[in-house]
Amino acid sequence: MTLGYCLALAFGLFVIGAYGAMTRKNIVGILISIELMLNAANINFVAFAHFHATDSTSGPIFSAFVIAIAACEMAVALAIVVSMFRRHKNLDIDKLRELHG
C-alpha cells in the first residue's frame, strides 16, 4: 500500500461517479453516482492523513463529517425525488422538460 495506489483508487472512483452522474437517466442512479464521488473524497482524506499529513487527525474527522453531511443531503434529495415522482410519475431525468431555456 502506498499513497499512489490510494490516490489512484480515489480518482478512479471519482471519475466513475462523475461519468455516472452525467450519463445515467434514472435519478436514483445519479444519486448513487454522487455518493461514489463523495466517498472518493473520503478515501483521499484518509489516505493523505495516513501517509502524508503533519496534522493526521483532522483528515479522518473530516471524512466522518462528510459521511454525516452526505446522509443529510441524500435524505433531502430522496424526499424531493419522492415529491417529484408524485407529480410527474417517472424517474427519468430526460422527461423533466417543463422548464427549459
Added chain:
Amino acid sequence: MSIPLLLPDILLLGLGVMILALDLARVKASLVWNVAWMGLIAVLVVLNLIPAGWDRAWFGGNWNLSNFGLLMREFFILSALVTTLLARSNFVRGEEGFGPMRYKPEFLAALIFVTFGAITVVSSKDLLTLFVGLELATIPLYFLVAWNKENAKASEAATKFVLLGSTSTATMLFGMSYLYGFAGSLRFANIGEAVASSPTSPLLWIAVLFLTAGIGFKLTLFPFHSWAPDVYDGASTPITAFLSVSSKATAISFLIIMVYGPLAAIQVQLQPLLILLSAATMTVGNLGAMKQTRLRRFMAWSSIAQAGYILAALTGPAMSARSSVVFYLFTYAFSNYLVFFIASLVSDRREQTFASLTGLSRQKPWLGAALAIGLFSLAGIPPVAGFVGKFMLFGSAAKAGHFAFLIFVGVNTVIGLYCYLQVLKAGWVDTGEEAQEEANKNLRLSFTEGASITLLTLLVLGAGIAPWLGNNIAAVLQYGP
C-alpha cells in the same frame, strides 16, 4: 456598552430553534411570522452594537469574528429579514394561481438556518468549518425550492437543483481533499504557509481547479450556470430572491476568504482565471437575459451577469476587493429585493411575465417609479446605488491594471442596460391587454408590502446619493483583515 461578541450568532441560532418550538406548541402561524421578523430585527440591532475592529477566534481557533465577517453578518441577517417579509404574501394569498403555501414556521426556520450557515462560512478559519457552513447554507435551499408541493414546476426545479448541487458539492470536496493533502493541515494559516512555500505544486493547482468548479456552481459562473434559470423559474418568488442574494453572497464570501486567505500567495497567478470566468459569466448572463419573457427567469439571467460583475472585483488587491464587494452586495440586495417585491405583487393571480407589468406606471405611478429605480440600480445608472457599487467594483479591478478587461466590462454593462430597459418598457410604455391593466389597477398592497417597498426604494436612492456609505465600509475594513 460591551456585549458578548458571539451573542448575535447564538441569538440567531436560538431564534431558529424557538420558531420550531413555537410550532410544536401549536402557536398560530401568523404569530410565528411576527416572532421571526421581530427576532431578526433584534439580532440586527445587537449586531450593530458590536464595534468594528475585532479579529478574534473561539472554539480552538475555528470560529472567527473579523470586520469582513461582521459586515457580512449584517448583510445575511438583513437578507433573511427582507425574505421573511416578502414571503408573507405567499402564505396569505399564494401566487401565479396556486393557493397559499403551508408550513410557514418550518419555512421561516429553514431560512434562518440557511442564514446561520452563511454566517458559519464567513466565520471559518479552517476547511472543515467552511465546508459544514457551506452545506448548511445549501441543503435547506433544496427543499425550500420544492416548498409548494402542488406546483409541478417547483418539484422539477428542486430535483434539478439537488442533483446538480450535490455533484458540485462532491467536486468541491474532492478539491478540498487535495488541498489537505498538499498542505497537510486543514487550517487556513498552515495552508497559506504551504502555498507560499511551493506555489507551483501541481497538487495545489488541481485542488484550486476543483474548488473553483464546485463554488462556480453556487455562484452561477459561466460553465456551471445552466441550472439557475430553471431553478429560479420553478421556485416561489421569495426563495428566488433569497437564492439570488444570500446564496450568491455566501459563494462570493467563500471565494474572498479563499483567494485573500490561504491562496493569497497565488492571487496574482489566479487573476487570469478570474478574469476569464468573470468576462464569460457576464456576457452569457446578459445575452441570456435578452430574450426572456418571464420575470423570474429574466432575474436569473440578470443575477448570472451580476455574479460576473462581482467577480471582476476579485482581480484587484484584497482591501479594495473586500470593501467594494461588501458595498455592492448591499446595493444589489436592496435593488434585487425591490424588483422581486413588485414582481410578487403583480403575480398574485396572474403569470409572472413582462406582460403582467403593463400599465403599472399609469395605474400605480409610485410602484412604476419604484420598479424604475430598482432596475436602474441593477443596470448601474448614475444617481442610484448600483452605479456607486459598480464604480467601486470596477475600481478594484482597475487598481490591478486590467484596463482591457474593464473596457469589455463596460461594453457588457451597456448590453445589460438594454436588457433592464426591456422590463422597464413593459412597465412604462407598452399598452398590452386591457385585462392586465385592469388587474394592475386593482392591485392591493398590504401594509408589509407597502412599507417594505418604500423602505427599499429609499435605501436604493440613499445609498446612491450618499456615496460616503461606501467609504464607511472601506474604513471599517481598514482596521484589519
